[in-house]
Amino acid sequence: MxxxxxxxxxxxxxxxxxxxxxxxxxxxxxxxxxxxxxxxxxxxxxxxxxxxxxxxxxxxxxxxxxxxxxxxxxxxxxxxxxxxxxxxxxxxxxxxxxxxxxxxxxxxxxxxxxxxxxxxxxxxxxxxxxxxxYDAGSQEEEQHRIKAKGSLLPKPLPIGGKQVLTVFISKLGLKDASQYLDPYITVSVKNKQGIDLTAQQDTPISGRKEDQYVIFNVPVHIQKPIDILPPDYAVYFEFKHYKPGKKTLSTKCWSFMERDEIKDGEAVIELYKKPADFRRKSLNLLTVKPLYLHLKLSISM
The missing domain is CATH 1.20.120.360 (Axin interactor, dorsalization-associated protein, N-terminal domain)
Incomplete structure (x- = not known):
């Protein structure tokens, strides 16, 4: 250390x-x-x-x-x-x-x-x-514009010999993908007690849907080298969207990858029903249909 x-x-x-x-x-x-x-x-x-x-x-x-x-x-x-x-x-x-x-x-x-x-x-x-x-409506539009950009962070400064993980989020499969308003994904890294180990990041809002998929095509740079994260860490993905009727954000589903799953290349991971259980004890599949979160992982020095 x-x-x-x-x-x-x-x-x-x-x-x-x-x-x-x-x-x-x-x-x-x-x-x-x-x-x-x-x-x-x-x-x-x-x-x-x-x-x-x-x-x-x-x-x-x-x-x-x-x-x-x-x-x-x-x-x-x-x-x-x-x-x-x-x-x-x-x-x-x-x-x-x-x-x-x-x-x-x-x-x-x-x-x-x-x-x-x-x-x-x-x-x-x-x-x-x-x-x-601005009137009240204009202020809401401005807030929406800011949210639409997301809160992704740049690639962290290199630390000699340490591995940095970039997760490219390609798409997420849902049977009713076209129905979700202002969808985005919150990415976080937590230990098994659910404690944040790095800054949470939100992808920009996706405005693109194809068939049963919400398309993101964005890279997310994990803000600490994976070498210095504790062995029980996992990377979490929460799919969120806006509900105009209730004027609130809602989590539809979530997913995660544990340390032993983190490796270079493409990954297709299962989706679970909300609420997200960051202690990884209660896992209920969202659907039995072949609909997943599609990622590509890149590990560099």
């Missing part, structure tokens, strides 16, 4: 240097992309259940993420002076080397409540300006 943790910190430090170099060279698009990927990579390691880092170290990592996000906001809107300068950001470069021994109170930047509040208020003001002329 210590070796895995040291490799993570080393990769983060390299990624941070790459981002600040882009920033220094006046390449904001590349800098924003580097900072965003690093922020997401660190965030995935700071959940309550993660055991790679202590609570104190997670608080320090949380401050680093806040600084990265503030810098991203500044680069995206140069006229906005509420943010973090590159000089300030560079002060946290050594934090990665000292992460395992330093105290949160010694963090080199004062990530003040006022600064975070100003950043939040800027975001709220921007959303308000965009939506103040």
């Amino acid at each position: 210590e070796a895995d943790r040291d490799e993570l910190i080393s990769e983060w430090s390299k990624a941070f240097k790459k981002g600040t170099d882009y920033d220094l060279w006046g390449q904001p698009v590349e800098a924003v992309d580097s900072y965003r990927r690093l922020s997401e990579a660190i965030n995935s390691q700071t959940c309550e259940e993660d055991t790679n880092f202590s609570d104190e170290q997670k608080r320090i990592l949380g401050k680093i993420v806040t600084c990265l996000d503030l810098r991203i906001g500044h680069l995206k809107k140069p006229g906005n002076h509420q943010g973090i300068s590159l000089d300030d950001l560079n002060k946290i470069g050594q934090t990665f080397d000292k992460l395992l021994t330093m105290k949160c109170k010694d963090f080199p930047i004062d990530v003040s409540a006022a600064q975070i509040w100003a950043h939040t208020m800027n975001s709220i003001a921007m959303v308000h300006n965009q939506t103040e002329s």
Whole structure:
């Protein structure tokens, strides 16, 4: 575990240097992309259940993420002076080397409540300006548009010698596939106690149906190397859709793959009736018909 943790910190430090170099060279698009990927990579390691880092170290990592996000906001809107300068950001470069021994109170930047509040208020003001002329129906359309994009994350930063899993979701078979409104799949990784091990991700809403299939054709990048996940992990897939009559989201069915099933190539897995049982004790097939979730798995370093 210590070796895995040291490799993570080393990769983060390299990624941070790459981002600040882009920033220094006046390449904001590349800098924003580097900072965003690093922020997401660190965030995935700071959940309550993660055991790679202590609570104190997670608080320090949380401050680093806040600084990265503030810098991203500044680069995206140069006229906005509420943010973090590159000089300030560079002060946290050594934090990665000292992460395992330093105290949160010694963090080199004062990530003040006022600064975070100003950043939040800027975001709220921007959303308000965009939506103040909308009626209630327009706001619902905007929320739907955001949901339609999904919440898929980019491929995580590489960690030397560790295997990264990408799951390409091809299609899901249902006898009444054409009847589902705004269908999408939530992908998560959990242990046998049902605790999340990585960030959950939603596919974009599918607008394509063929015969008895809902077509997705999207890659989902699992946010932690599978080598460092516990032996009892599984990847879960929940098929969800919108019910206009009840104005709510509903889970129709779910599926999962355990560790010993994770291998390169195509996979066709069974669908189970809701509710999803993340402890994998109560499994009831959705149908006896040959309708499945079709995937293609790719494992890379």
